[in-house]
Amino acid sequence: MTEEGPDPRNPSEEGSAVDEAHGGQGEVGARDATPGQDSPAEVDAKTADVDDTARGDRWLRRLTARLPSSGGPLIGLLLLVAVLSVLSPAFLSVNNLFNVLQQISVLATLAIGGTLVIISRGIDLSVGSVLALGGAVAGWTFAEAGLPMGVAIVAGIAVGAAAGGVNGLLITYGRLPPFIATLAMLSMARGAALVITEGQPISGYPDWFRLIATYDLFGVIPFSVLLVALLYVLAWLFLRYRPTGRALYAIGGNEEVARLSGINVRRAKLKVYTVSGALAALGGLLLTARLNSAQPNAGFTLELDVIAAVVIGGASLTGGSGTVTGTLVGALIIGVIRNGLNLLGVSSFWQSIVIGAVIAGAVMTDTLRNRED
Amino acid sequence: MTALLEARGLTKDFPGIRALDEVDLTVRRGEVIALLGENGAGKSTLVKLLSGVHQPDAGELRLRGEPYTPQRPADAIDAGIGMVHQETNLLLGLSVAENIFLGRLPLARGMVDYPALRRAAHEQLTRVGLGDLDPDTPVGKLSVAVRQKAEIAKALSLDAALLILDEPTASLSQQDAEVLFTLIDELAAEGVAFVYISHRLEEVPRVGDSVVVLRDGRRVVMWDHGDVASEEIVRAMVGREVTRKYPEPPATVGAEVLRVEGLTRAGAFEDVSFTVHAGEIVGIAGLVGAGRTEVARVIAGADRADRGTFSLDGRRIRVRSPEQAIGHGIVLVPEDRKDQGLVLDLLVRDNVTLPSLEQETRAGVVRPAALSRLSALLAGEVDLRGRPEQSARTLSGGNQQKVVVAKWLPRGPRIVIFDEPTRGVDVGAKQAIYQIIHRLCAQGVGIIVISSELPEVLGIAHRVVVLAKGRRTGEVPRAEADEQTVMRLAVKG
Numbered sequence: 001m002t003e004e005g006p007d008p009r010n011p012s013e014e015g016s017a018v019d020e021a022h023g024g025q026g027e028v029g030a031r032d033a034t035p036g037q038d039s040p041a042e043v044d045a046k047t048a049d050v051d052d053t054a055r056g057d058r059w060l061r062r063l064t065a066r067l068p069s070s071g072g073p074l075i076g077l078l079l080l081v082a083v084l085s086v087l088s089p090a091f092l093s094v095n096n097l098f099n100v101l102q103q104i105s106v107l108a109t110l111a112i113g114g115t116l117v118i119i120s121r122g123i124d125l126s127v128g129s130v131l132a133l134g135g136a137v138a139g140w141t142f143a144e145a146g147l148p149m150g151v152a153i154v155a156g157i158a159v160g161a162a163a164g165g166v167n168g169l170l171i172t173y174g175r176l177p178p179f180i181a182t183l184a185m186l187s188m189a190r191g192a193a194l195v196i197t198e199g200q201p202i203s204g205y206p207d208w209f210r211l212i213a214t215y216d217l218f219g220v221i222p223f224s225v226l227l228v229a230l231l232y233v234l235a236w237l238f239l240r241y242r243p244t245g246r247a248l249y250a251i252g253g254n255e256e257v258a259r260l261s262g263i264n265v266r267r268a269k270l271k272v273y274t275v276s277g278a279l280a281a282l283g284g285l286l287l288t289a290r291l292n293s294a295q296p297n298a299g300f301t302l303e304l305d306v307i308a309a310v311v312i313g314g315a316s317l318t319g320g321s322g323t324v325t326g327t328l329v330g331a332l333i334i335g336v337i338r339n340g341l342n343l344l345g346v347s348s349f350w351q352s353i354v355i356g357a358v359i360a361g362a363v364m365t366d367t368l369r370n371r372e373d
Numbered sequence: 374m375t376a377l378l379e380a381r382g383l384t385k386d387f388p389g390i391r392a393l394d395e396v397d398l399t400v401r402r403g404e405v406i407a408l409l410g411e412n413g414a415g416k417s418t419l420v421k422l423l424s425g426v427h428q429p430d431a432g433e434l435r436l437r438g439e440p441y442t443p444q445r446p447a448d449a450i451d452a453g454i455g456m457v458h459q460e461t462n463l464l465l466g467l468s469v470a471e472n473i474f475l476g477r478l479p480l481a482r483g484m485v486d487y488p489a490l491r492r493a494a495h496e497q498l499t500r501v502g503l504g505d506l507d508p509d510t511p512v513g514k515l516s517v518a519v520r521q522k523a524e525i526a527k528a529l530s531l532d533a534a535l536l537i538l539d540e541p542t543a544s545l546s547q548q549d550a551e552v553l554f555t556l557i558d559e560l561a562a563e564g565v566a567f568v569y570i571s572h573r574l575e576e577v578p579r580v581g582d583s584v585v586v587l588r589d590g591r592r593v594v595m596w597d598h599g600d601v602a603s604e605e606i607v608r609a610m611v612g613r614e615v616t617r618k619y620p621e622p623p624a625t626v627g628a629e630v631l632r633v634e635g636l637t638r639a640g641a642f643e644d645v646s647f648t649v650h651a652g653e654i655v656g657i658a659g660l661v662g663a664g665r666t667e668v669a670r671v672i673a674g675a676d677r678a679d680r681g682t683f684s685l686d687g688r689r690i691r692v693r694s695p696e697q698a699i700g701h702g703i704v705l706v707p708e709d710r711k712d713q714g715l716v717l718d719l720l721v722r723d724n725v726t727l728p729s730l731e732q733e734t735r736a737g738v739v740r741p742a743a744l745s746r747l748s749a750l751l752a753g754e755v756d757l758r759g760r761p762e763q764s765a766r767t768l769s770g771g772n773q774q775k776v777v778v779a780k781w782l783p784r785g786p787r788i789v790i791f792d793e794p795t796r797g798v799d800v801g802a803k804q805a806i807y808q809i810i811h812r813l814c815a816q817g818v819g820i821i822v823i824s825s826e827l828p829e830v831l832g833i834a835h836r837v838v839v840l841a842k843g844r845r846t847g848e849v850p851r852a853e854a855d856e857q858t859v860m861r862l863a864v865k866g
Contacts, residue, residue, distance in 0.1 A: 240741065241738045241739055241740065241741075242734075242737070242738070243733075243734050243739050246723070246730055246739060247727070249719060249723065250719060250723065250727050253716035253717070253718050253719050254712070254715075256713055257713055257715060257716050258716070258727070259675075259695055260695050260705060260707060261695070261699075261780065262695050262696045262728045262784075263727070320718050320719070
């Protein structure tokens with residue numbers, strides 16, 4: 001289990017069969033709308049075409065409108081679980097479900113930061129690299145500098161926060177678009193991780209550190225899952241009850257309005273990118289603990305999974321919307337698809353195709369539902 | 374005159390509301406019809422039926438005597454009905470020529486034929502009096518007034534026989550508006566018909582050949598001449614007497630609150646000084662481009678001054694950010710409420726409490742219930758027609774403006790700057806906004822009001838500061854403030 005883990009380096013472990021079952025409302029609806037558009041259009045002029053597109057649309061919209069606004073992804077997840085339970089008897093066991101949770105714990109950790117950033121109408125492409133950097137710094141501090149592991153953990157997270165802080169500075173004071181600033185950091189942090197580790201994994205950590213990833217409470221609940229759950233509760237509280245958290249939606253919705261309302265937009269953005277960096281480094285530590293090794297290549301392209309989880313969870317890349325509960329569901333959907341398809345023996349190549357379809361389907365469902373208003 | 378467009382019994386239902394109820398309309402060639410009504414009276418719906426955005430549920434349309442059933446905007450354009458929106462739909466990064474011929478650029482061997490494009494664009498621009506404009510100029514560099522003409526040129530290039538103008542003068546100065554009216558006269562003489570929508574009733578006699586007033590989806594009155602007094606139109610629009618257009622401001626004025634001296638922002642305005650007293654309404658008048666909005670933004674901390682000083686209650690203060698300005702009690706109700714006043718996709722509740730999040734925080738926690746309570750209170754304060762739990766986008770213009778005002782109330786403002794407070798809001802909502810201004814004033818708040826509608830500034834202010842080309846050219850007390858005096862100062866320098 002250790003070596004296959006959530007393996008953030010390989011986002012392409014997915015599968016196929018479940019596709020139509022899960023893809024759910026979006027895809028089923030879309031399929032129905034298409035013939036509606038085509039056939040009468042061939043028969044007759046523009047009018048028929050227009051009417052029928054409208055009818056197909058309405059059908060799809062009625063279906064999607066029934067879902068509560070945040071429940072869409074959740075229903076998708078439940079459908080997915082139901083189908084996988086039927087297809088694979090091994091899927092719906094307590095052990096396997098916790099297995100899924102453990103497998104997504106790193107992704108889910110990073111996706112918290114991703115959610116905050118995307119709500120503020122930004123993007124953080126650097127988290128995969130910062131994950132590697134955090135792990136590398138912690139590994140180096142412990143193994144090379146010979147400092148206690150506790151210090152190493154703090155150092156790793158601090159460097160991650162610093163990398164995120166630099167993102168924030170580049171975006172606020174440097175006026176770089178978030179895409180560019182974090183793309184630059186993606187490259188720099190990865191380079192720094194390779195420099196620190198000299199391109200080699202740094203292995204061998206104290207037992208207590210490894211227990212973070214391997215200890216199971218009551219023999220079933222992985223400690224790392226509890227840790228991630230706690231982070232989600234904190235993030236949920238932050239977005240709901242802290243002034244900065246609530247202001248993020250305004251900043252993402254219209255930054256100038258937020259600024260004119262007296263919100264310190266720069267400070268809020270700095271905070272958000274710093275937190276995203278710190279969480280990425282924490283993810284790096286979780287991964288290091290699980291693998292008993294800090295890998296300079298860890299988290300390669302993981303930023304794309306993070307964005308996928310956030311977007312499947314209902315956040316919009318145009319800012320101003322998104323929830324951590326949605327993101328958690330998004331991460332679970334990705335985890336469940338990978339796990340289920342693995343159990344069904346579907347190759348990782350096919351899994352990649354399925355995840356792609358799910359991203360498109362989820363966002364399409366969301367867009368159609370929003371068209372209602 | 375022959376009927377160009379005839380509508381009979383047009384009816385349109387939306388869920389829960391009959392937006393248009395058996396409306397008749399006849400437009401002749403070369404006729405300018407002023408289409409008036411409060412927000413929600415059905416003007417937009419009528420226009421959307423004419424331009425193919427919506428289809429009527431009942432009634433019929435005939436164009437040049439033939440049945441006319443546009444299914445989409447492209448059908449309307451093909452039939453010669455053009456629409457010029459309130460906010461122009463031009464692409465700012467493209468040249469004027471490319472904008473005019475967007476989607477139908479002249480080609481030569483598969484490549485864009487730029488010389489032909491320029492020639493054709495020049496021809497169209499000449500028709501709207503822009504013969505001197507270089508067709509290669511990016512639209513983003515043009516003033517709003519010129520953009521509007523470019524948009525009309527675009528519609529004309531599509532062989533429009535009927536142009537629908539939606540509040541074309543909303544963002545124009547009086548001079549620019551007059552230029553637009555002249556253009557409309559000329560085009561009407563060539564046979565182009567216009568449906569002209571406006572909230573500025575005083576311009577109706579100038580531009581309209583006939584007047585149609587809608588109320589609650591019905592055509593309540595039609596005059597076959599444009600020379601109708603504003604009071605008469607207002608009565609038709611609201612269905613009742615609106616007593617006074619501008620209520621007299623409260624008489625008592627207190628001590629000086631704000632003083633700005635030598636305020637300068639390079640490229641925008643220079644050496645502007647004035648004071649605002651407690652309970653006083655100071656109007657800032659000037660033509661578009663005089664620097665009114667720019668001054669307001671600097672005072673509210675939205676932009677930084679290059680030079681100049683601020684004093685509050687006689688003490689020097691620094692205003693370098695909106696946060697600081699708000700901390701001193703200086704707040705702005707901005708010109709463009711949709712872009713600068715509201716986060717349209719957030720709830721009314723979250724918009725109206727946005728400046729108060731820190732104040733509502735107890736022990737590190739801001740409770741949604743507390744925000745709901747505060748927003749309900751504020752909604753009552755400004756008589757908001759809408760629920761705190763609906764998104765700001767779904768409110769009418771007047772109610773959106775009320776939200777933008779209400780959000781400052783809990784911060785106990787000393788100075789409230791209103792930039793174009795009544796632009797695009799209907800007659801009823803205008804009165805409500807004046808009342809709010811007066812209420813603040815009575816509480817001792819100092820008010821700064823900027824408006825392109827000169828009668829509005831004159832009607833509500835105790836004192837009018839006039840700007841021209843970024844400089845202060847004079848100050849006129851209420852007793853002496855009339856349009857001629859202020860205009861003379863506004864065109865000075």
